[in-house]
Amino acid sequence: MGIISEKDREQLIKILKPLSNNVRIITFTQEFECEHCNITRNMLEEISELSDQISLEVHDFVKDEDLAKGYGLDKIPATILLGDRDYGIRLFGVPAGYEFNTLIEDIILISRRDSGLSKEVLSELSKIDQPVHIQVMISPT
Amino acid sequence: MEFPGIILDIPSISQSRKPDNNSIYDMLIVGGGPSAMSAAIYGARKMINLALITLDFGGQVKETSVIENYLGFQSINAQELVAKFEEHVKSFDIPINLGVSIVEIKKKDDIFTVYMEDGTNFLGHTIIFATGERHRQLNVPGEKELLGKGVTYCATCDAPLFKGKKVIVVGGGNSAFTTAFDLLKLDAEIILVNYASGWQADEIFLKKVKKSEKVQFLDYYEVLRIEGNNRVEAAITRNRKNGEEKRITADGIFLEIGLLPNSEPVKNLVELTKQGEVIVDCFCRTSIPGFFAAGDVTTVPHKQIIISAGEGAKAALSAYDHLIKSYPI
Numbered sequence: 001m002g003i004i005s006e007k008d009r010e011q012l013i014k015i016l017k018p019l020s021n022n023v024r025i026i027t028f029t030q031e032f033e034c035e036h037c038n039i040t041r042n043m044l045e046e047i048s049e050l051s052d053q054i055s056l057e058v059h060d061f062v063k064d065e066d067l068a069k070g071y072g073l074d075k076i077p078a079t080i081l082l083g084d085r086d087y088g089i090r091l092f093g094v095p096a097g098y099e100f101n102t103l104i105e106d107i108i109l110i111s112r113r114d115s116g117l118s119k120e121v122l123s124e125l126s127k128i129d130q131p132v133h134i135q136v137m138i139s140p141t
Numbered sequence: 142m143e144f145p146g147i148i149l150d151i152p153s154i155s156q157s158r159k160p161d162n163n164s165i166y167d168m169l170i171v172g173g174g175p176s177a178m179s180a181a182i183y184g185a186r187k188m189i190n191l192a193l194i195t196l197d198f199g200g201q202v203k204e205t206s207v208i209e210n211y212l213g214f215q216s217i218n219a220q221e222l223v224a225k226f227e228e229h230v231k232s233f234d235i236p237i238n239l240g241v242s243i244v245e246i247k248k249k250d251d252i253f254t255v256y257m258e259d260g261t262n263f264l265g266h267t268i269i270f271a272t273g274e275r276h277r278q279l280n281v282p283g284e285k286e287l288l289g290k291g292v293t294y295c296a297t298c299d300a301p302l303f304k305g306k307k308v309i310v311v312g313g314g315n316s317a318f319t320t321a322f323d324l325l326k327l328d329a330e331i332i333l334v335n336y337a338s339g340w341q342a343d344e345i346f347l348k349k350v351k352k353s354e355k356v357q358f359l360d361y362y363e364v365l366r367i368e369g370n371n372r373v374e375a376a377i378t379r380n381r382k383n384g385e386e387k388r389i390t391a392d393g394i395f396l397e398i399g400l401l402p403n404s405e406p407v408k409n410l411v412e413l414t415k416q417g418e419v420i421v422d423c424f425c426r427t428s429i430p431g432f433f434a435a436g437d438v439t440t441v442p443h444k445q446i447i448i449s450a451g452e453g454a455k456a457a458l459s460a461y462d463h464l465i466k467s468y469p470i
Binding site: 003004011012035039043094096097101104105108 | 144145146147148149150151154158159234239240241259260261
């Protein structure tokens with residue numbers, strides 16, 4: 001049995017059916033996979049099978065060190081979500097528990113190429129003129 | 142760490158598409174409480190070209206803890222019931238505009254325009270207005286300044302913060318007594334302050350609260366101001382019989398003085414009561430053809446979730462009748 005149950009799989013297929021643009025998922029693991037890297041990779045493989053618009057690339061954190069650095073990664077398991085550009089979204093750790101919904105919601109938003117933020121908020125955000133590093137600490141349960 | 146599995150929470154995944162600002166929808170539903178959500182489901186099942194416009198989902202239901210009088214549920218957590226409503230709505234392909242307030246609704250040449258706070262607008266042949274109510278404010282000094290710092294309108298949200306503390310509850314009706322009852326369970330010391338003379342709460346609530354020695358009753362008193370330096374410290378009250386002022390020290394103040402209908406966006410469009418409720422007939426019709434209203438914002442008595450849900454369904458079916466008569470296929 002996979003990580004995603006048959007019941008959840010059916011619901012996810014429905015949710016992901018309207019995806020209008022492609023979403024690239026990149027995950028970094030390593031040759032000797034830790035338990036969490038293994039779960040993350042398996043989970044993402046299952047997700048990528050749910051829609052033609054989702055593709056998955058698996059990289060090695062050690063062997064593909066330069067690529068990992070290029071994405072600003074310093075730990076694994078790491079999941080990067082890309083659309084027609086890099087929106088800077090990085091998920092570290094297993095997107096398990098309720099955070100699974102964050103992962104799915106991110107995929108949907110990236111496919112829409114729309115953050116869902118209002119014009120007013122986007123206008124305020126456009127005033128930021130220097131790099132800002134935001135880290136959201138979460139508990140998967 | 143043991144793998145916690147995945148928890149798929151469909152309503153939390155915002156999958157709905159946004160409404161188009163250039164289309165004229167057959168039905169625009171304004172609001173996100175039980176009446177609006179019920180109207181959306183009925184409208185969608187009638188295959189009406191509709192859109193839902195709301196600041197958020199749940200309305201006042203979200204401020205309740207447990208619901209024990211909604212058909213089919215002997216007891217259900219309010220958030221869970223809202224999630225079920227939302228999931229039901231989102232099971233239809235309904236465009237939803239979420240997170241922006243509406244400013245005004247106008248009608249011109251049989252087309253309604255809903256003007257949004259962010260400068261956008263939406264067009265519709267019919268409107269179902271279901272914006273609900275909000276808490277009435279005291280409008281005294283200190284109320285705004287100390288909101289969230291001891292001043293609260295939501296016992297469900299904030300009562301646990303006042304466990305074992307001294308709290309003033311303003312109001313004399315069922316809401317005030319329910320709040321007092323919730324606070325008693327938390328071993329709080331309570332001062333009930335009632336502006337009117339005599340307590341308006343149902344006998345069952347009066348009995349429950351009055352038997353406690355931890356409640357002090359100030360009948361026919363008004364709150365003049367709320368004092369505190371970054372936290373509520375006291376309220377200044379006045380005895381309305383003899384004018385005597387009294388400073389009551391407290392850690393918090395719950396304002397349970399009724400509700401106001403959210404009808405400002407249509408005050409220049411449809412007939413309202415003096416209290417601001419949208420006047421509706423038994424078909425949820427208002428004074429303006431094509432403009433229907435449902436739920437707590439209307440004159441329909443007994444503000445209950447089940448009644449709002451029913452009214453929403455009725456409004457959608459009435460709007461459907463209006464559409465097929467006005468715009469025959």
